[in-house]
Amino acid sequence: MKENSLSFLGSTKNFQQAQGVIFGAPFDGTTSFRAGARFAPANMRENSYGIETYSPYQKRDLEEIQFFDAGDLEIPFGNPEKALDLVENFTQKILDHKKIPIMLGGEHLLTLGSVRALFKHYPNLHVIHFDAHADLRDNYLGEVLSHATVMKRILDFLGNHKIYQFGIRSGEKEEFTLAKTCTFLNPFNLKGIGKILPQIQNIPLYITIDLDVLDPSIFSGTGTPEPGGVFYHELQDAIMQLKGLNIVGFDLCELSPHYDSSGVSTLVACKVLRECLLSFLK
Amino acid sequence: MKENSLSFLGSTKNFQQAQGVIFGAPFDGTTSFRAGARFAPANMRENSYGIETYSPYQKRDLEEIQFFDAGDLEIPFGNPEKALDLVENFTQKILDHKKIPIMLGGEHLLTLGSVRALFKHYPNLHVIHFDAHADLRDNYLGEVLSHATVMKRILDFLGNHKIYQFGIRSGEKEEFTLAKTCTFLNPFNLKGIGKILPQIQNIPLYITIDLDVLDPSIFSGTGTPEPGGVFYHELQDAIMQLKGLNIVGFDLCELSPHYDSSGVSTLVACKVLRECLLSFLK
Amino acid sequence: MKENSLSFLGSTKNFQQAQGVIFGAPFDGTTSFRAGARFAPANMRENSYGIETYSPYQKRDLEEIQFFDAGDLEIPFGNPEKALDLVENFTQKILDHKKIPIMLGGEHLLTLGSVRALFKHYPNLHVIHFDAHADLRDNYLGEVLSHATVMKRILDFLGNHKIYQFGIRSGEKEEFTLAKTCTFLNPFNLKGIGKILPQIQNIPLYITIDLDVLDPSIFSGTGTPEPGGVFYHELQDAIMQLKGLNIVGFDLCELSPHYDSSGVSTLVACKVLRECLLSFLK
Amino acid sequence: MKENSLSFLGSTKNFQQAQGVIFGAPFDGTTSFRAGARFAPANMRENSYGIETYSPYQKRDLEEIQFFDAGDLEIPFGNPEKALDLVENFTQKILDHKKIPIMLGGEHLLTLGSVRALFKHYPNLHVIHFDAHADLRDNYLGEVLSHATVMKRILDFLGNHKIYQFGIRSGEKEEFTLAKTCTFLNPFNLKGIGKILPQIQNIPLYITIDLDVLDPSIFSGTGTPEPGGVFYHELQDAIMQLKGLNIVGFDLCELSPHYDSSGVSTLVACKVLRECLLSFLK
Amino acid sequence: MKENSLSFLGSTKNFQQAQGVIFGAPFDGTTSFRAGARFAPANMRENSYGIETYSPYQKRDLEEIQFFDAGDLEIPFGNPEKALDLVENFTQKILDHKKIPIMLGGEHLLTLGSVRALFKHYPNLHVIHFDAHADLRDNYLGEVLSHATVMKRILDFLGNHKIYQFGIRSGEKEEFTLAKTCTFLNPFNLKGIGKILPQIQNIPLYITIDLDVLDPSIFSGTGTPEPGGVFYHELQDAIMQLKGLNIVGFDLCELSPHYDSSGVSTLVACKVLRECLLSFLK
């Protein structure tokens, strides 16, 4: 008899052949409003069987691609720097195997760990950032490591003009001011993606999707829901527009499943992941 | 004193004069993900008094039409074939009275019972199918009777090119392949309805609305919510476009009220039913 | 040490300098379907810290304007006339200080109290009314004071052609008939606002927002949710269109927070209030 | 075909033979904390089919007794005196048929309407009162009709030493002081019932059960839950102890079903009603 | 890298050394009121990490015993007989390895599959049954396979006086009558366990725990909650009383996790399983 396994829908059992490696990062220690993103990866695996492996949007099936589900990191509570180190090290390990790291948060700060590891491999790394919030604060109540400061921390070492932000509709005035000179910030919607495509061909790209970029009508299960977001089909279109680019890693963050008793948010996250896998992997 | 009755908003007490007959079919035994549609008909009756009898969309009032609420069938659990027989027999009985059967599911498999009965009366019956899922599998884990196979079972006896499918955004690759040759499948939205109207004038039509065709943002209370669906006003428009056709029966399925603690899904189902009654009955 | 205070995000501690005065009116005694709006003002204050003070839509911060939060009225239960008197008197008091009254309902009937007070100061007062429901019944089960009759009661003394209604999608036939001759009623959406702007320049305006004008997908936490409503960004746009008019008072009503376990509805109400403050105050 | 009826589990269709008559009183307008008891009667009928007609406690079946379900009164909102009149008149009508009135609240104030009618028939009426709250305030924020004043209003005309209160664990100091001289108040539990039995043989008794007498662990679906209450089996025992007395009417109040998403509270209310019917009717 | 596994807390990876084998049976097709038990096994595994491996009650740790988690059976929907066959065959397979089968339901009917397999090995098998319901109906709406008939089906082949029932507080009169002559039925509580211990020494025993034997105050997440049940510590004591007996298999059934939004019911089920493992395995 075989021990129970629980991997994301459509994942392979063969690590060697996998192009991408999923791992969960169940940490939400710096969440500023409502925590709970720690439960996202396990909840997504369990409910992924509520959707199909086939995408009629992309006319492609998860069984046509190869990705491996490596389970969750064991992250202690109350220590953000350690959480980042664990994410960075594991991402590094995946890169050493020449595979694409795919992180399921957890909160958005964890993206810093992934991007740190990728930046070492790809000094010209650019980041495409979907989010309701600019995440460009320099600190939050004095703490420099926070889900509200993560893009600023990435900006610190990545350098100006390498971060593309979409869907942003919340932040302090200073964040929007900073964005004017340092990032490409497309507020409120995702319409600007088409314009940037010519500039980012062949450049190594990391895609980070804070799922609260979606409108809370379709994604209420998150820590800091922000009305006025994008609808599901807009995010679907954006993901498909990015097909064919040089995507070297990506993540989905900030699903907090306990805040949506209908279970819809988790299914949305699963479908977004399916579509990303089908669009970003070969 | 009179015994307590609980009928859908605006129904008549006069069976003879009724043009349509509502009945509930509280069965959800083949639901593949989350059951609970059995509670839909009673929940709809109770909450129907949360909406008005008048539709400002159609400028028409439920009191201008005549329909009778015959209550729920008593369906045992765990026996899909028996459930179908009960639905088929009751539909037959309504047809014998020369009235229009209006089924409130319950799960979508039950539509097979209704259509079986109607097909005997109307050999040229066509079906208009609103759904997130193609429901064209040949079996589901070996079972041929399932809410995921219902349109395939209907296709089996109705014949090709008589089923019009709208809003479909989920299924196995094989279902979409089958649809290409056997049904008219309009994926993702309801925009194609205008085009088919000329072809279906005067043809006896059955309308089956799996309410999960709606986006989960407005209809989370269902067994297999699928993001990327149609908004309420799109379904409203579609219902009004079908006015004046030869509609000989219709149903609403797959409301699972316990999965929406806000109660909105049930009110949506009630409003959809009101609009169908006002559009489909004379 | 200082006693705990809990005021809406961004409010000032300086009453004298305030241009607007917020007060809560926790009453829901005539609610026809699901009560609970009494909990709205306290719930909004508590959760207002889940959003930012800065609006990237208006490029303006709550810290640039001056408003004071005067807390909740103490309203007894079961006595609508007394509730109205309390609201009227408090509104009067704010007007005596030459400040703008901003009421957080509670149910929509309370708007009658506010408008009564304002009408005494501004005999040419006009009312802009956002709502899913016409609220033009003459009585509700015999009661003339009800959240379903409030606009009729206001019409009674304000006179014809002074009420502009937007987003209305529910009511009895008689209400829509009455609206034809007595109010400007724009059904289903908010598109007609641009047209009326030229007519209402300089006229003293009261804005009443029954939050159920929003679609239940984004605002399920309300007593009588009505599908087919406006999306958040449509209401956002409408609020911004009203900037620069002579707004002498406004209210937000009918948030019933317990019906939305996700907490999103309360955040929506907070954001709507922020945007109203930034648009309606100088 | 027959119109849909929805009566409480085990009720008879034969009014003439019925010994007791159930009616619902969907009103909650004076509720001081969380409203929603208006939904109780309909919710109880719908869910009563989740329990059995047979009681192994009493070894008796609902089919061995005769009671009729007359449905709900149509009560307007926002007018407590009118609500009381409607209850009083309907109770009177049941008494005119020489049957036992059985009211399903709604809030506890409504008991005043029932007791008023019964007092006219039975000048020596005594009341047995199960509740967490003393309900002996003279007014609540100035209002004399309130669910917090109901026992005081009854005391006003019934006279001293005719009210037996059990399970009381909340109230103002003045209420407990008043109780010392005017009622028999047994705090915290139901243990004193045995003692009073000898005194109340043959006296006409009205039993009013505010279901919040139960501990919120088993009955969270109520407006003012109060920890430290009685367990289900204690209330079961108390109901059985009252068997054989001269019970001329009874009610169950203050189920507010929307506050218990598990549905357990409604099932508890149904079981309490079943046990009361089996114990109090012949 | 290793693929993600998700086994119940404290399970071993070594099948050979295991004394007991856990498997999930996610089927709820005959549930008479509220379905959802299909989600129990996965939900229990995921949340089992919310409790400890050590029991201070038994002063024993899960790491001191050996059990293996074989995952869930793949059971189709809508076919109870097939579900039973799958359970029976898998149980048989475990017995062939000379290990103790431990089933996590799913609904209670599935126990029939397990007991069928065990009865072949142990013709003198006796069953200890914890439940709120007698489950002794001969059929339910005509169906002989139902969660309400399961003990009758077992009685059919096991023979009289071999079933011990505890905690029973609901059923039809006929079930209690049948129990008098055919089973040992201890109503309402678990107090009779001590008495039967001398009779069942050395006899091969199957323990089936329908978790709704617990009071809904501590276990609301079940399909047919029945007030008046046993408290957690009473079930804990009962489990410990059975230590040292010849237990050849056991199951836990009828957790329906979606009906308890607090998550407590699942934790209760996990703790009950931990205590059973520590008490029943050597």
Place this chain on the structure above:
Amino acid sequence: MKENSLSFLGSTKNFQQAQGVIFGAPFDGTTSFRAGARFAPANMRENSYGIETYSPYQKRDLEEIQFFDAGDLEIPFGNPEKALDLVENFTQKILDHKKIPIMLGGEHLLTLGSVRALFKHYPNLHVIHFDAHADLRDNYLGEVLSHATVMKRILDFLGNHKIYQFGIRSGEKEEFTLAKTCTFLNPFNLKGIGKILPQIQNIPLYITIDLDVLDPSIFSGTGTPEPGGVFYHELQDAIMQLKGLNIVGFDLCELSPHYDSSGVSTLVACKVLRECLLSFLK
């Protein structure tokens, strides 16, 4: 006009006369299972008006004592040591005013901050600890500051035989072993309190109540619910037994209100606080 204030029910506006000072500590960063205790203090204040100021248990009213509500500390996220410093410093400040500190958590780790401050004033400080969990781990996944290690951290500097633990029913074997030599641990219930009373007369005592000591049936709104706990009336009795001792500080921790949609847990916490105030203050 006065700014809105929101203080716990019955608190005084006069700081000077207050004997006790309440403050909230909204931090839950080391919570091991489900976070959310950060929302407890604000939620308790808002809902405290759902209970009465008078206690019929103690025959005493909050208006007979003097306590001040100083609001919440502003604690950053993700930095447990800083959170402890903020708590310690604020506690120190209260002690400097010769008043009794009363902390509303937040998570249980915060008790370490309070006890640190008190230990400086009272070198012979003893701690009475109500909890489901021993909290005696030396570290949790390597972190020494955690809600699972808090009593060990306190033990480190307080010394052996000064901590009395009640209601403990969960922990690792090592914690129970440690307790044998270092603390007084009374497992499962609160019965041992009477015995220790003679030993602790006149000794300065800190009372820490992790509210999960209560059974999840009455207190589901907590991060790590543990079945088999004490009932409300048992905790009530224990609080009253401690009356008259030399209590120099106390706290209530681990209410996580979002996990109990019924709102009962918050009301329980409010009532426990009321009873502590009435029993522990003079």
